[in-house]
Amino acid sequence: MPYQVRRDFVGYGATPPDPRWPNGARLAVNFVMNYEEGSEPSMQDGEGHTETGLTEAHGLNQVKSGRDLAAEGMFEYGSRVGFWRLMRLFQERNLPLTVFGCALALERNPEAAAALRASGFDVCSHGWRWIKHFELSEEEEREHISRAVASFQRTVGARPEGWYCRYGPSVNTRRLVVEEGGFLYDSDYYGDELPFWVTVDGRGHLVVPYSLTNNDGKYAGWMGTSEQWFSFIRDAFDMLLAEGARTPRMMSVGLHMRLIGHPARAVGLARLLDHMMARDDVWICRRIDLARHWAATHPYPGRGLNESG
Numbered sequence: 001m002p003y004q005v006r007r008d009f010v011g012y013g014a015t016p017p018d019p020r021w022p023n024g025a026r027l028a029v030n031f032v033m034n035y036e037e038g039s040e041p042s043m044q045d046g047e048g049h050t051e052t053g054l055t056e057a058h059g060l061n062q063v064k065s066g067r068d069l070a071a072e073g074m075f076e077y078g079s080r081v082g083f084w085r086l087m088r089l090f091q092e093r094n095l096p097l098t099v100f101g102c103a104l105a106l107e108r109n110p111e112a113a114a115a116l117r118a119s120g121f122d123v124c125s126h127g128w129r130w131i132k133h134f135e136l137s138e139e140e141e142r143e144h145i146s147r148a149v150a151s152f153q154r155t156v157g158a159r160p161e162g163w164y165c166r167y168g169p170s171v172n173t174r175r176l177v178v179e180e181g182g183f184l185y186d187s188d189y190y191g192d193e194l195p196f197w198v199t200v201d202g203r204g205h206l207v208v209p210y211s212l213t214n215n216d217g218k219y220a221g222w223m224g225t226s227e228q229w230f231s232f233i234r235d236a237f238d239m240l241l242a243e244g245a246r247t248p249r250m251m252s253v254g255l256h257m258r259l260i261g262h263p264a265r266a267v268g269l270a271r272l273l274d275h276m277m278a279r280d281d282v283w284i285c286r287r288i289d290l291a292r293h294w295a296a297t298h299p300y301p302g303r304g305l306n307e308s309g
C-alpha cells in the first residue's frame with residue numbers, strides 16, 4: 001500500500017525507549033542554524049514581493065507587492081553578519097552545529113558555503129528554496145528535492161542525509177524524500193522528544209522531531225530580551241536533564257541568522273551554551289550523529305512505531 005501520512009496520538013506513551021546516548025548522557029542536544037537568506041520569496045526569484053518573515057519588520061507595515069528594500073537588507077544581515085557571529089560562538093567553544101540549509105541560499109554565498117565545508121558541521125536540506133511545499137505539485141516537489149541534493153553537492157561538497165521543509169511538508173514530501181534516496185531521516189514532525197521509525201513504501205525511514213518552541217522564532221512574537229530567551233530555553237534544558245535520570249530525551253534548539261545573529265540576542269545564546277557546557281552528562285551533537293546513533297542502537301524493526309502488521 002502506498003505510504004500515507006497517518007496521525008498517531010499515542011507515540012511511545014508511558015514507556016519511551018532508552019536512547020542509550022553515548023557515555024550515558026542524560027540528554028542529547030542539537031543546535032540548528034537555519035540558513036535561509038537568499039532563498040526566500042523575492043522579486044529576483046519571481047514571487048513579486050519581498051519576504052519579511054522573522055525580521056525586525058512588522059508585516060502590516062510592509063509593501064504588498066514589489067521590492068521592500070528595508071526587509072531585503074534585514075534578510076541580508078543574516079548571511080552577511082549573523083552567520084559569522086553564530087559560527088564563531090560555536091567554533092570558539094568547539095561545539096558542533098547542524099545547518100538547516102536552503103540550497104539556493106548557499107549558492108548565493110560561496111564564502112559561507114566554504115566555511116561550512118571546512119567546519120565539519122552537518123547540513124540538512126531545508127529545501128531548494130524557502131517555499132511552501134504543500135503548494136507544489138508532486139512533480140514540482142520531486143524536482144525541488146533532487147535540485148536541492150545536487151546543489152548541496154556543489155556548494156558544501158556533500159549530499160544532505162536529512163530533510164526539513166520550510167513551513168509544513170506536503171502529504172507527499174516524506175515519500176518523495178525516500179524515493180530520492182540517500183536520506184536517513186527527516187525532521188518534518190513536532191510531536192515527540194525522541195526519534196522514531198516509520199515505514200515508507202516498505203522501507204524504514206527515521207523521523208527526528210524538531211521544535212518551534214525551543215527556537216529563536218519566539219523573538220518574532222512575544223519575546224523581547226536575551227534574558228527571556230535564555231531562561232526560556234534553559235528551563236527546558238534543566239527539566240529534560242532532570243527527567244533524563246529516568247527517561248533520557250533529545251532537545252532541538254532552532255536558530256536563525258537574521259534573528260539571534262544580532263548581538264542583543266546572541267549574548268543569550270552564548271550564555272545558554274556556557275550553561276549547557278557546565279554539565280558533563282549532556283551530549284551536544286550534530287543532528288546526523290543523533291540520527292546515526294539511533295539507527296545503530298535502535299535499528300528499524302521491520303515496522304514503524306504503532307504500525308500494525
Ligand SMILES: [Zn+2]
Pocket residue numbers: 034036100126166
Ligand atoms: Zn527554517
